[in-house]
Amino acid sequence: MKPPSFEYHLPGGVEEAVGLLAELGEDAKPIAGGQSLVPMLALRLAAPEHLVDLRRLDGLRGVEERDGTVRIGAGTTQAAVQRSAEVARSVPLMARATPLIGHFQIRNRGTVGGSLAHADAAAEYPAVALALDARLEAVSPRGARTIPAGAFFTGLWSTALAEDELLTAVDFPVRRGRSGFAIEEFARRGGDFAIAGAAVAVELDGAGLVRRCGIGLFGLGSTPLRAPAAEAAATGSALTGIDASELGRTALAELDSVPADLHASADHRAHVGAAIVARAWRRAAEEAAHG
Template identity: 60%
Template structure:
């Protein structure tokens, strides 16, 4: 199928983009890499009278280390995020997550901001943002605001972005010290959406006691989720006293909206999710213990 007719706009500045979005209102949709929106338009699952293409806005493609954070502009392609040396050093969880995103063609065109704004529950970068307590930057003609990742995802493909706002950047904290990171997911084929997955970040002190932990969950709800019960259970405990199976079981213990579809039922996804968390926990803590 082909998309229904629409008017195409390509501003060259963020200010121009937000002005267009204000003027065109609900009849407009922002287009970044287009890896999610274009197929939906082509299959006529959605339609907008106007598309505002921000893929050529120079200020939206940038990676910058700012002290103990890394700010990544929303239009930065997945491929650039995945190959950037500064990201690999400062936010390794992003580097680990990138190869799981579709195929290299998608990673070349798709953008970090587009993936997070799309808010797919199986999106890797969204889970990383939650795991690391990232901050989302949004701008409109009313000004700029910053939204904690914990508050950003509100429902299936729904976010806290208000009418007229464009996601412009995501700022990720840099975890220092004895830290370890892992991304694990299971899909029918490489490049498919994950049936279930997990992102884990952990920090240990000199006695191998857990001082910080973040666990993100993919494909296990209507939004990306946090494995909060497991995070709380491991804090302050020697890592040797915590089994991966315990962490996996606790991470999914309170989930009550696990989807069921042709890829698997809710019970199946829960079991797979617990296994992915357990594997990611083991890998992350092993790395941290040897840091």
Template identity: 65%
Template sequence: MKPAAFDYHAPTGLTEAVSLLAELGDDAKVIAGGQSLMPLLALRLAFVEHLVDLHRVEEMRGIDRRADSVWIGAGTTQATIERSADIAEAVPLLARATPLIGYFQVRNRGTIGGSLAHADAAAEYPAVALTLDAEVEAASPSGRRTIPAAEFFTGVWSTDLAEDEILTGVTFPLWRGRSGFAVEEFASRHRDFAFAGATVAVELDGDDRVRRCAIGLLGLGPTALRARAEEAELTGRHVTEITAEDVGQAAVSGLDSVPSDHNVPAEYRKRVGAAVVARAWHRAIQEASDA
């Protein structure tokens, strides 16, 4: 099938894009890489009167490494992030999650902003942003604002973005010291969306105690999730007192909105979720211990 007819707009600057979106109102939809929206339009599962394409807005692309953080423009492609030495060094969790996104053709077009705005619960970037306490930047006719990742994802394919806002960038704070990171996920086929996945970041002190940790969950709820209760339980404990299997079980034990369908029942997702959390925790602890 082909999309229903729509008017196409390609602004060359952020101010023009924001103005267009405000002018066109509810009849307009923003497109970045198009890897999520175009299939929906082609299958006529979604309809728009106006499509505002952001790929020419240069100020929404690029990677800026700062003293304590890394800023990434929303229009930066996943392939650019995958190839970035700065990202690999400064935000290892993001670097390791990126190759798991579809195939290289998808990553050549897909953008970090598009992935975050689409807010798929099984996608890697929302889980990474949540795990690392990233901050999302948005622009509208009334100005700019910053939204913590913990407040950005509000439900199934929904975010805190207002109708007249455009996601312009995302900032990832740096983890220093003895830190380790890991991403694990399980899917029926390589490169498919995962039934369940985990993103883990751990920092150890000089005595091998957990100074801080973050456990992200993907595919296990209506949005990406954090296992905050288990993180609090683990903080301050010595690594020898912790087993990866216990971490995995505890991380998923309190989940009550796990998706279920005829192929993947909720209980199976939870069992897989516990396993991938355990694997990710083990790998992250190993890396932090060796740092």
């Protein structure tokens, strides 16, 4: 199918871009890499009257570490994240998630901000942002504000961004010391969206107890999710006292519902999801324990 007709805008800066979004309102959509929006246009799942192209906004691209955080510009491509030594060193969970996204052609065009703003429940980056307690920066004509990842994803393909707001960057806390990270997913083919997936971050204290853990789930609800009951069950415990399989079952048991579709029934997806959480936990815990 062909997309519906639209008016095309190519702003030269962030201020001009958010001005256009404010002026055009709900009839406008920003477009970066277009790897999510263009297929939706072609299928008539989206029909904006205006597209605001962000490709000239160089200030939205780049990776920078400062004050204990790594800031990744929203316009940074997934391929650039995959190549970044800074991301691999300081946000390893992000680096490990990136090769799982689609195919290299998609990663060459797709952007960090595009993936987060699209908020697909089966995508990797939103779950990573949740597991790492990322903070997302948005700009509008009213100024800039910071949104915690836990408050950013509000529903199916929807976020806390207002119509005139533009996602400009995401900040990830740098976790060093005795920390471990892992992401696991199950998909029918490489490059497909995950039927079930989990991103896990574990941090140990000086006594070897779990000081903090984050478990982000994807493909298991209408939004990317965290598993607070499973996180609470692990926090304060020694790794040797945590049963990974039981932790996986706890993570899935707390979900209100698990989606069913032509790829998997709800029961099958929940069974696979529990196993995926357990597998990711084992890998992250082993890395935290041994470095």
